[in-house]
Amino acid sequence: MSGAATPMTTAREAGLVACTRCTRVWPMGTDRCGRCGKTLVSRDTHSLSRVWAWWAAGLLCYFPANLYPMLRTQVLFQVSEDTIVGGAIELAKQGAPFVAIIILIASVAIPIGKFAAIAWLATSVRRGSRTPPQSRHRLYEIVEYIGRWSMIDVFVVAILTALVQLNLAASIKPGPAALAFALSVIFTMLSAQAFDPRLIWDRAADDSASDERA
Amino acid sequence: MHSTDIARVDPAHLIACPQCDAIYRARMPEQGERAVCARCHTVLIAPRKRAGMIIIMLSATSLILVLGAVWFPFLKISRQGFVNEATLLDAALSFTGGPLLLLSIAVTALIVLVPMARAILTIYVLGPLVFDRPAPPGALRLFALAEALRPWSMAEIFALGCAVALVKVADLAHLSFGPAFWMFAALVFLTVIHDRWMCRWSVWESLEHGYGARRAKAPA
The missing domain is CATH 4.10.1060 (ZNF265 like)
Structure with missing residues (x-):
């Protein structure tokens, strides 16, 4: 350049x-x-309040998403309900640990990591941070890129519901957690989009200027 | 002072990094090179030869694939003599009854409507530019819309979802991929290639000044 x-x-x-x-x-x-x-x-001065508002909404939806069942599976006359974590454990037991890990990463590790990362970034631009802005900006880019992939679990539920309709032999219905989880993913995506990354660099420039004076 | 120096330059000749606000004098890089923000390493300008034509062809292919994927089944299931096939619309509209209907609408938008809208908008905006015609009416607003839709186009995530679903019910019933699954798999690659070829700055510049303005140096 x-x-x-x-x-x-x-x-x-x-x-x-x-x-x-x-x-x-x-x-x-x-x-x-x-x-x-x-x-x-x-500089988007309202950026941080919008970030926190979407963040709180996302977190609020994340609890029912994990507590309520995601899928209701009926095989012959047996009905079983699976939460996100329960479903992953089932998969691991059935001998598909790799897929179980994908689901745990996409539905548990990534959402929780995102909540933590956004909260930390938002606090760091207000209070300052010793972490260099390059690393914080990198973290922000990762959060923005990876957020959409959490939707995979919702899509899996949609696919299974449409597909597994075999009368009495087997059928799958979505549980209330599917909606809560989708909302949680959408809200955290909006939270990350509301963040103004220029704030990371401003604060860093201010901090280094005051260091030089001291 | 450097800051007053650059402040005297006509703002139209400057480019600001959207991520960190650093400003530079905009200059088209050499063919195959990219202009990257020196501070946060965001790619600012990345022109490629005949990118416009390639992006239009990619968009047209994506459009055909999404339309095809809507009608053909993507997974087929069988168990104890019962057989069922699901198309994309079946999956998108599978949440019925009460608040879950909202989810149906959202899923339809994310995997069908948004990818289609992006493809159509891209063809509409870039088509005339590639053929040396003036930008179509509303091109700037519509390109802005296409950009805003980018994170909400989730066809490729859906494709991975198919693979997970396949493993998830493997013990419950026998599953096999239909033609639409392969269309979606192709779409994943198209999306990645599309983003690699798209130089947003070049498109904005062409829409503002006309395609020929910077053509001598590098086509958009």
């Missing part, structure tokens, strides 16, 4: 405001991007 050799300047320092959608730069004070129409804000 042409600017690589020169010291870094941000749009805000130069009295400009950047469009985060189409990367066009405008003079500070411009309301709307003249190219793509996005509302321009130098």
Whole structure:
């Protein structure tokens, strides 16, 4: 990049405001991007409250998603109900530990990791952090990329429900956890999208400036 | 001071990193090279030869595959003489009754409607540009919409879901893949290739200034 050799300047320092959608730069004070129409804000000051609101909604849905059954399986006259974790344990017992691990990662490890990561990022931009902004930004990119993959469990339930309708021989119905889990995934995706990653870099720049003064 | 230096440049010639707000003088990199933000390593500009045409063909293929996948069965099940096949629409609409209906609507949107909408919008916006025609009406807004839909297009996640479902009921009944499954599997690769070829900055520039504006250096 042409600017690589020169010291870094941000749009805000130069009295400009950047469009985060189409990367066009405008003079500070411009309301709307003249190219793509996005509302321009130098720093999204309401970003963190939106992050926390979606985060809380997502967490609230995550509990019923794990407590209620995801699937109701009926084989002949036997009916069994499986929660997410219960279903994975079943799979491991049936001799498919690899798939059980995929499901545990996608439905348990990733959601919990996401809640922790978003909470930590949001606190770190407010309170400051010793972790370099490069690593925090990397974490944010991972959270944004990986979030959608948690939907896999909802899709599996949809596929099984449509497919396993064999009269008395076997049938599968969705449980209430499917809806709660889908909502939880959608809310955490919105939470991650609401976060303004520019805040990570601002705070880091402020911190290093105060270090130099001290 | 550098900051006043760059502030004197016409903002139209600058590019800002959407992730960390660093600004640079925008310059089309050499063919096959990419302009990367020096601070956070976000890819800013990545032009490729004839990318427009390739993206349109990928989008058209995706559209055909999604449409096909809607009608053909993707999994087939049999147990004790009972046989059942499920198409994509069956799966999408499988949650019926009460609040679960919401889930049906969401699943339909995520695996059918959003991928189709993205493909159609991409063809509509980039088609005229590739053939040296002026941008179609509303192109900027519609490309913005296509970009906003990107994280919500989940066809590839659905494809992996099929494979998990297959293992999950392996002991319950006999399952086999239908043609739609392979269409979805192909879609996974198309999505990845599509994202590799798409240089968003080049598209925005072409939509703003016309396709020919930067063509001498590198086509979008």
